[in-house]
Amino acid sequence: MAAVGNPVTPSPPDAVDPVVRRLVFTLIVGALAVIFDTTIMSVAIDSLAGQLHTSLATVQWVTTAYLLALSATMPAVGWAQAALGGKRLWILALALFFAGSMLCAAAWNAPALIAFRVVQGIGGGIMMVLMATLVVQAAGGRNIGKVMALITVPTALGPVIGPVIGGVILHFGDWRWIFLFNIPFCLVGGWMAWRNLPADRPSAKTRPRLDTVGMLLLAPGIAAVIYGLTQLGGTDGITSTKVGLPLAAGVALLAGYTAWALRRGADALLDIRLLRHRPLTSSTVLLLLAGAALYGAMLLMPLYWQQVRGETALGAALLLIPQGVGTLLSRSLAGKIMDRIGARPVAVIAFAVTFAATVPFGFVTATTSNATLMAVLFVRGLGLGAAMIALMGGAFVGLTRDEIPAASSISRVAQQVGGSTGTAVLVVILQRAVADTHTPATLATGFGDAFRWAAAFNAAAIPLCLLLPNRADTEPQPQDTSSDGQLAEV
Missing domain, CATH: 4.10.860 (DNA Excision Repair, Uvrb; Chain A)
Structure with a gap:
């Protein structure tokens, strides 16, 4: 709480409130555990199969079980927040993720590891939805673009650092360190949440029934x-x-x-009547349809370097760093522009840039210069970062405080389903293209076909961006200053 008698200098109207920044930093520390865990696992499946002495099909369930638990949990987060309060729910989710990580590190075989990943997935699903909800509610509808630029830091950092960390852990250490790596983020994030998050315990009279x-x-x-x-x-x-x-x-x-x-x-459980709100509906549709363009292609790129160019998992991860750097750099500018002129122009430009930087991969060969591809990836990262700011931020424009939890769940579920759809479609296209190929040259041709499909999906999303709001909401929500919803100045 703010100290009595200490003057508080008001923030400029176009700046994110320092209290909101502190809240964002607190949530990011905990969220990094979820993001790093997900991205580290993306390079660990082959190694886990060998070290656990089981088949690749069985080990794939380590990822599948986590993804299913994560997705199935997301719809109930709004109800859980109303029943427990945001602070208590966040700490509970961190505790679940911490317990799941410890259990995964202690797993004695593949079935045990799969079961413990479900515990992790439940905690992670709550955190991914609740993070956006708490921050957008605290911001009171102001500067949504800048707020989205802040809370997407873990999403941008994960693909850059996670696979590299995973490669290093698997090269030098035991697979159990993949999960032990999460522990410091959970502990520090939990302590910061207990100290910094505003107390918002609901009264017994306002708790909803499930x-x-x-x-x-x-x-x-x-x-x-x-x-x-x-x-x-x-x-x-x-x-x-x-x-x-x-x-x-x-x-x-x-x-x-x-x-x-x-x-x-x-x-x-989720009030789907909110989809009458055009910004939320358009963002949700785009998050679904952009899966093939954004997430599917991100799966193809490391596979290209590993299967066609003979790179290790760590080598492929290092080659992908420029894309992550571009994603990080574009977020802040995209957020500022969105707050000034709306999500629509940002999304159109972002998807156009991503399309232009995906097309060159449609013509890759077994000898295409890595330096050229890394430069293209940097540009693609710029488009990716801006696109996600526009789509995620556009979903919340014009919503009231009470509508934000459901909107957060809807947009996150759409992102998960869209990503899974895009990945599945491009994997099938790739498998059919390389079914009878055995040499790097013919494999590269198959990857080129899949990348061209990814570029086509990207191009199809560009006109749909015109459904997004053209300008940011000029009437921000009043912040809740009641005793149950007061922002904490710490």
Whole structure:
């Protein structure tokens, strides 16, 4: 709380409040554990299969189980925040992630590791949604672009540093250090959250009842769709039972939830009537459709260097650093521009830049200069960083404080489903393109085909950006200064 008698110098209207900056820094420390864990695991699957003496198909569940738990948890975060308060829920989520990390490090075989990853996924799913909710609520709708530039720091840092850390750990140490690496972030992040986050304990009278029917429809529906998408590679396509059954079940559950939620209205687990709000709807659609353009291509790039150029996992990670650097550099400028003229022009330019920097990968060979590709990746990173600021920030423009938790869950779920869709589609395209190839030259041709599809998906997203708001909301929400919602000055 602010000390009595100490004058507080007001921030300029176009600057992020220092209290919000402190809140963001506190949340980032904890969120880094989730981001680094996810990106480190992206290079660890092959090594885990060998060290755990099991098949690659079994070890893939280490990632799949985490992803399913993460996605299934996200819809309930708004209810949990209303029931427990943001501070207590954040600390609880960090504690779950800490416990999951310790258990994963102590796992004695692959099934145990898979089970403990579910614990991690539950904690991570809560944190990824709650972080955006707490910060946007604290900012009161002001300077959303700049706020998004701040809270996406972990997302930008993870792909740069995570794979490198993973490569170093696997090269010099035991796989258990992949999970022990999370511990300092959890402990320091928990202490900072206890000290810095504002107390917002809800009263017993305002605690909502859990929409049990909605939870039983929505959570497994999302998980089933994502599971079906993750199984798309290596099968006969969508007609395969392994893919078609979970996808059909997931779509049926989601349709059932839609009918249920329309009847329940504001009492539903996620109030889907919020999708009447055009900025949220357009951002959600773009997050779904941009998966193939943004996330799918990010999977192809390290595979190209490993399978065509013979690089190690660490070598491929180092070659991808320029893209991460570009992502970091573009965030701040994109946030400032978005606050001045809106998300629409930022998104259009960002997707155009990303498209232009993806096209060269459609013509890669087994001998294309690494220096040239790294320069192109830097430009692509600039577009990626700006695109995510526009899409994530645009979702919150014009919403009230009470609508932000549901909007945060909707946009995060869309991001997860979109990423899974994009990855699955491009993996299938790549597999078909390289099915009968054995030499680096022919493999490179197959990768070129997949990259051209990624560029096409990117180009298709550009006109959809015109659905985003053209200018930032000029009427920010009043900040909640009641005793339950007061911002803490620490």
